[in-house]
Amino acid sequence: MRYSYQREVIKNIVCSTKSHPNAEWVFCEAKKQIENISLGTVYRNLKILENTGKIKSIHDDNQVRYDGNIDDHHHLKCVECGALIDTDIQSNFDRKKIIDDYDFEPNEVKFFILGKCKKHTK
C-alpha cells in the first residue's frame, strides 16, 4: 500500500472524534485540510481503512458511520439526536441454545440500545 496524505488525514479525522461520523462529515472536515479533496477519495479510503482494520463501520439506518474505536464495543443510540455513545456493556447469549434450537453457528453479536441521551432530560 502506497502512502497517501489524503488517507492519513481521513484516518486522523475518524480517529480523533467520538461522534461516529458519516462519509459526508469526514469529507467536510478533510476539505479544511485539503481544499480539493474528492468525496470519492473519502469513500475509497474509508473502505480501505476499514478493510485494513484501522477503523470500523457501523450501519445506522440507511447510512454508514465510521468509528475510530476498534476495540470490541457496542453503542447506545439516542432516538432524539442520533448520537451514538460507546459502551462497555457486554452481550451474553446462550451459545448452546442457539446451536441446539436453531441449528445455527453463532459467531458475533451486534446490538445497540435505543433511548434518550442526557441532552434531552429536563
Next chain:
Amino acid sequence: MRYSYQREVIKNIVCSTKSHPNAEWVFCEAKKQIENISLGTVYRNLKILENTGKIKSIHDDNQVRYDGNIDDHHHLKCVECGALIDTDIQSNFDRKKIIDDYDFEPNEVKFFILGKCKKHTK
C-alpha cells in the same frame, strides 16, 4: 384510512412469509396478483403498514426488510446467505448500569446474532 386492495395484497404477502423480504421482492410477488401495481405503491403501503403496527421493518445493511411477525423478537443473521431467522432469545442488559454510567435512558434493544445457518454446515 380508506380500503385498498393493493394494501391488502401487500400485507398478506409480508405476513405469509418468514423470509423478511425487501420492497423489491414484495413488489414482484404483488405483481403476480395485480399486474400493473406500482413500486411506489408498494413502498408507500409498506410504510403505512409499519406505521399502523401491522408489520415491522428491519434495517439490514443498506436495505430495509419487512417482517410480518410483530411479536417482540430478535434475529439470527446468516453471513453466507443473508437469511434472517426469528428467535425467542431475550436480551438482558443492566438497565440501572446504563442510566448510572452513561446518563442514558434506555428504551429498546436491537440486536442480531451473526453466524452461519444450517445450509452451510457440511
Next chain:
DNA sequence: ATATAAATAGTAATCATTACTACTTACAAA
C-alpha cells in the same frame, strides 16, 4: 347517483454510494 378526498400508476427526483477516466504522484530501479 354524485362529490370528493384518498389512493394509485407511472414517472421524475433524491440521496448515499460506487464506478469510471484522465491526470498526478509515490517510490523503486537504473
Next chain:
DNA sequence: TTTGTAAGTAGTAATGATTACTATTTATAT
C-alpha cells in the same frame, strides 16, 4: 538524479434504494 510505472486522486457519471410528484382512478359518505 532522472525515469518508468502502477497506485492514488479529482472530477464527474452512474447506480440502486427510496421518495416525491402528478394526472387519473376509486372508495365511500351524503
